[in-house]
Amino acid sequence: MTGEPGPFIRIEGVSKRFGTFEAVKDVNLTIDKGEIFALLGGSGCGKTTLLRMLAGFEEPSAGRIFIDGQDMAGTPPWDRAVHMMFQSYALFPHMSVERNIAYGLKHERLTTAQRRDRVREMLDLVQLTQFAERKPHQISGGQRQRVALARALARQPKLLLLDEPLAALDKKLREHTQFELMSIQQRTGVTFIVVTHDQEEAMTLADRIAVMDRGTVRQVGSAGEIYEYPNSRFVAGFIGTVSTFPGRVVRLTGDLAEIDIPAMNGTFAARAVPGLTEGRNVTVALRPEKVQISKICPDAVNVFEGQVKDLAYFGKDSLYRVTLPAGDLILAHAVNARRGSDSDRTADWDDKVWLSFEPASAILLTD
């Protein structure tokens, strides 16, 4: 089972068409054993279709899916060692919690005692032992979610698919459940694929994330890679907040590029990325927390002027919306590290301010 070379799950050129609509377009992914992998994207991006193809509810129109080295084409859902936790949980309403969890086990050759032990173990894992006799409508939403998880894990799947696992829970329960999911994943060692539209959920839960848009995978990487090094304007804008400006490469020296940014009225230094040529048009993206704001001109490389249009005070930090000379807006994030009254803050409405950013902090996008 283990120690097999190559990736645990291989998705090769998979497409799925519904009539003329192409829900998934030529997706290639590899996922390692024991990984928590997130498919992140807005509604209609194809993430759920991809998940359903892994579960066997849909057959790919083109391409192949390998799980543990085995081509899954033509294998019906009931013959796959892949289980799914549905967004609606899909618990059987006419069965008790215990019978729900035991449901998948009747297809395995187990003695009554073994089956009972496995159910006990699962109830214990999700801390629902005292609710074993209840029907799904007699327990809370969070408990239902745990029953769904226990039911999916009871048959010891190779791969667990989680469709928006936290979407139906309220905010407080989400955070708790998130860590619980991670700890259960660590204890069981099962590979998790999580579908979600919530970037925060994907970033905290997953080892790696695939950002999907209109049926294609736009970028795959760890949360840090995707946030700090997005490869396209779509990914930069989808994950976190970003201000973007058109620019043009004036000169390339070593790993630094000099970019003319008309919106900021000057040329600025930025860390070069592969594929840049002098004279090429690029998009410069800046994350709000990478932009420093101050009322006195700082001694820094990339400095430009602006006027505060708006500010939002959140207590621990503030978000400024600053108008640049040409009329564009830029977001700047300031941590309120020092205690003080309103008059002591970095800048106020309509103040002239200086903004700056490190060359390494600017994201250059060539798409």
Place this chain on the structure above:
Amino acid sequence: MSVVAQWFNRRGWRDLIIGLPYLWLVAFFLLPFLIVIAMSVATRTPTAPPFGYGGDNPAINLEGYRRLLSDTLYLRAFVTSLMNAGTATLLCLLLGYPMALGLTRVSKGWRNILLMLVILPFWTSFLLRVYAWMGLMGRNSWFNQLLTDGWNWLVPTAWAVNSVPMMHTNFAVVLVMVYTYLPFMILPLYANLERLDPQLDEAAMDLGSRPSRVFLDVTLPQSIPGIIAGGLLVFIPAAGELVIPTLVGNSASPMIGRVISDEFAQARDWPMASAVAVALLMLMVLPTMAYSHYQSKAEHREDDTP
């Protein structure tokens, strides 16, 4: 005056609205039923109306109920009714369940068309449809000839027949009852099955069940209320059916509806007819009441679980 108005504003409307269905039931079910019960213990007289109490006769005469249990005519009629209605209900279920399930699996547009087709026969007079069946089942119809030819082709010559005897048999009664009552089975079943979450089927498949297993484990148990509702809607009117057995049935083994009708109209024995009617009602109502009692108790028990 204002006290009355106050009372009316506080609870009057609510009580009135809740009370209306009860008033309806009292006026159009309970009172007539009490009259029938009263008639069932009267004595037959050659007067008009043809029954009376007291005089030379006992005030309460249980002769009708005694005959009900002793005269095999009535017992046989009950058995025939229950057998025919039971067979028709079972066949309706076997035919209607796949149809109702099919209705939930087709696209929205098709669903509306097919549902329309299910209730379409109601737009034609019921009698006309029964007469159409009589035509089809008659000795010289193309339908009967087709079946006859099929039968003769299948069996050795010694068993050959001139026509298939269909009219005036219990087979004909069951056939026409199934045809007539099928929508009453399909519609409640459809309403029940349509509410089921299709994701539950996927969940069961995901956990290793083949589609046939999914049906037995997930769909069927959840559709029991629909099966019972459809079953009652077919069985109850079928057991008391008068028109179908009169037109296509075997007059030698009448169904209970026919017996009641004959006692009232031909024999003019109103007390006897009433006794049969009361017995039929009890036969229908008691199991229903037992079921709903059990059902509400089960629900109660479930909700009480700590």
